[in-house]
Amino acid sequence: MSTETTLFMFPSGRVMKYAITASSADGPTVILSNLLCAPLQSWDHVVPVLASKGFRVLRYDLPGHGGSSVAQDLSSTTFDSLADDVRHLLRHVGNPETPCLDRRQHGCRDGHRVHARHPSVISRLVACDTISFSRVNAETADVFGRRVAAARKTGNMDAIVKGTLERWFGRGWMGENPSETARMRQAMRETSIDGFETCCAALRNTSLHLRPLLEHAGRGVESALLLVGEKDANLPESMKGLRQGIEDGIRKSSNPDASVDLKVIKGAGHVCYINGFGQFQETVTDFLKE
Incomplete structure (x- = not known):
């Protein structure tokens, strides 16, 4: 099993850091996309599991996260532009079709948007x-704008990292898992303020609205699995509607017999592949191997 980490340069000069881990060069590719404030190493525990099953695992850093740079105009990042970034990267690494793990905490990358914009x-x-x-579309408070302003005022991401960790895992879990908490804290510190702001711009944009895209997002998709942490606020309930929308889209667009499962990861919060790792990796590998 080997990991290759390198940079991909876009025509604009912006760069994206990515890593490919594989035990075989010809296995199907799984894309792992990241959370806001976390670079590609947040998936370090998941990668060897998938690679040992024969998958070629592709990870990448979002703009301003880890080794990736940001656009000159920080407000220009949208979910469409992030989806296009992924398509350019896939062409670069030579994979026209691939399974995808879409991890979208606040939504810094969206697999629905990728396959809606780039079918199959x-x-x-x-x-x-x-x-x-987005909260704009939901007509709720703009928490991201306040967090960006706070980071700019202090000149660092320390308070953002601390607050985000507590929201993701809870203080109880963090106290019981100090080494994993420290690992994630160190990884998250690789996010620049510019990177935080530009990805928050995507989250604050009115274009973040999945429901109208679900019909198109079904094109070329064989099957889908939705995972949610049991303790992730109201998402276990709200994702039921998303599951039905994805299923309807897949059935109409590509597979009339498709079913979309929604699985709750017991005891997990917003980052179910970390504090729900056991159930997460078992559920995902079973799904991808079907």
Whole structure:
């Protein structure tokens, strides 16, 4: 099993850091997309599991996260532009079709958007702890704008990292798992303020609205799995509607017999592949191997 980490340069000069881990060069590719504030190493425990099953695992850093740079205009990042970034990367690494694990905490990358904009790129979709629309569209408070302003005022991401960790895992879990908490804290510190702001711009944009895209997002998808942490606020309930929308879209667009499962990861919060790792990896590998 080997891991290759390198940079991909877009025509604009912006770079994206990515890593490929594989035990075999010809296995199907699984894309792992990241959370806001976390670089690609947040998936370090999941990668060897998937690679040992014969998958070629592709991870990448979001703009301003880890080794990826940001666009000159921080407000220009949207979910469409993030989806296009993924398509360019896939062409670069030579994979026209691939399964996809879509991890979207606040939504810094969206597999639905990728295969809605680029049909048949993704054959199997796993969406984890997924919101359906931005707070602007939901007409609720703009927490991201306040957090960006706070980071700018202090000149660092320390308070953002601390607060985000507590929201993701809870203080109890963090106290019981100090080494994993420290690992994630260190990884999250690789997010720049510019990176935080530009990805928050995507989250604050009115274009973040999945429901109208679900019909198109079904094109080329064989099956989908939705995962949500049991303790992830109201998402276990709200993702039921998303599950039905994805199922309807897949049935109408590509597979009339498709079914979309929604699985609750027991005891997990917003990052179910970390504090629900055992059930997560078992559920996902079973789904991808079907």
